[in-house]
Amino acid sequence: MIRKFLAKVNVLPSKPKYFVPNPADSDIYLVSYPKSGNTWMRYLLAYSIWPDVSEIDLVQMADFIPSCGIQHDVEKMLDANSPCNQLKHRIIKQHFNYSTEAAKRYAKRVIYIVRDGRDAIVSYWYYCNQRDGTNISFSKFIEASSKHGYGSWNKHVLGWLHAPIKEKIIIRYEDMLHDTEACLRRTLEFAEISVCDEAIENAVRHASFNSLKRIEQYKGFNLEELKSIEFIRKGKSGSWQDTFGPGDIKRFNEYHGGPIPELGYIW
Numbered sequence: 726m727i728r729k730f731l732a733k734v735n736v737l738p739s740k741p742k743y744f745v746p747n748p749a750d751s752d753i754y755l756v757s758y759p760k761s762g763n764t765w766m767r768y769l770l771a772y773s774i775w776p777d778v779s780e781i782d783l784v785q786m787a788d789f790i791p792s793c794g795i796q797h798d799v800e801k802m803l804d805a806n807s808p809c810n811q812l813k814h815r816i817i818k819q820h821f822n823y824s825t826e827a828a829k830r831y832a833k834r835v836i837y838i839v840r841d842g843r844d845a846i847v848s849y850w851y852y853c854n855q856r857d858g859t860n861i862s863f864s865k866f867i868e869a870s871s872k873h874g875y876g877s878w879n880k881h882v883l884g885w886l887h888a889p890i891k892e893k894i895i896i897r898y899e900d901m902l903h904d905t906e907a908c909l910r911r912t913l914e915f916a917e918i919s920v921c922d923e924a925i926e927n928a929v930r931h932a933s934f935n936s937l938k939r940i941e942q943y944k945g946f947n948l949e950e951l952k953s954i955e956f957i958r959k960g961k962s963g964s965w966q967d968t969f970g971p972g973d974i975k976r977f978n979e980y981h982g983g984p985i986p987e988l989g990y991i992w
Contacts, residue, residue, distance in 0.1 A: 753815070754817055755767065755818045756832075758840070758845055758881045758882065760849040761838050763820075765937075767818055769909045775789060787800075814916050821875070823885050837886070839897055840899070841898070841990050844964055847965050886988070895988070897989070913925075
């Protein structure tokens with residue numbers, strides 16, 4: 726099962742053009758470790774920037790905030806008529822760590838979404854087991870996940886946090902839960918996008934976890950790998966306590982690098 730998981734991990738190809746087919750210095754990268762909140766932020770941004778659009782699935786999302794490495798999204802990036810290409814700063818979602826050459830070369834502007842690694846790894850465990858049809862124990866997954874293409878949580882976060890990028894903001898997932906509007910406003914301001922208060926309020930409602938759950942359940946996200954997956958789970962902070970067993974904190978610290986006090990992650 727571990728081999729099956731590792732075999733299906735996405736690893737950044739060596740060709741930079743696969744990172745973004747038509748990179749521009751004005752591009753903004755929306756980055757996070759997997760299951761840390763950048764999909765939620767994609768929805769918040771899309772609903773606030775394009776308020777007339779509703780109930781977007783992840784295929785349609787490519788028109789607005791495309792994702793690196795997905796062929797359909799690549800096509801939208803190349804389409805001059807795509808809504809994403811009408812923005813002053815095109816916003817592109819990705820998970821790759823800063824150590825990749827493509828990230829170093831193209832990431833001039835970054836929105837980094839960070840989440841308590843203990844919560845992120847639990848959510849990622851559920852996702853990978855459903856996606857791959859495996860039943861890897863959580864304890865084994867902690868080790869296995871540190872060896873995939875994104876590396877350990879701690880290294881991923883610190884890599885982007887300390888990356889020599891002048892135009893960068895860090896948004897904590899826990900702050901998004903506490904004050905979604907404030908985090909969205911800060912992100913829009915960084916992207917130099919002006920929207921009215923009503924658009925922000927509507928975006929927060931449309932992108933609530935209950936709303937996204939409803940879309941997932943009756944419409945689906947229309948991605949092959951998500952057909953049998955509960956992609957939107959709890960959207961809570963601290964749920965790791967329901968999953969971590971004896972020795973798992975020590976194991977997490979060993980394979981994923983432990984807490985990051987400068988971001989408020991202390992245990």
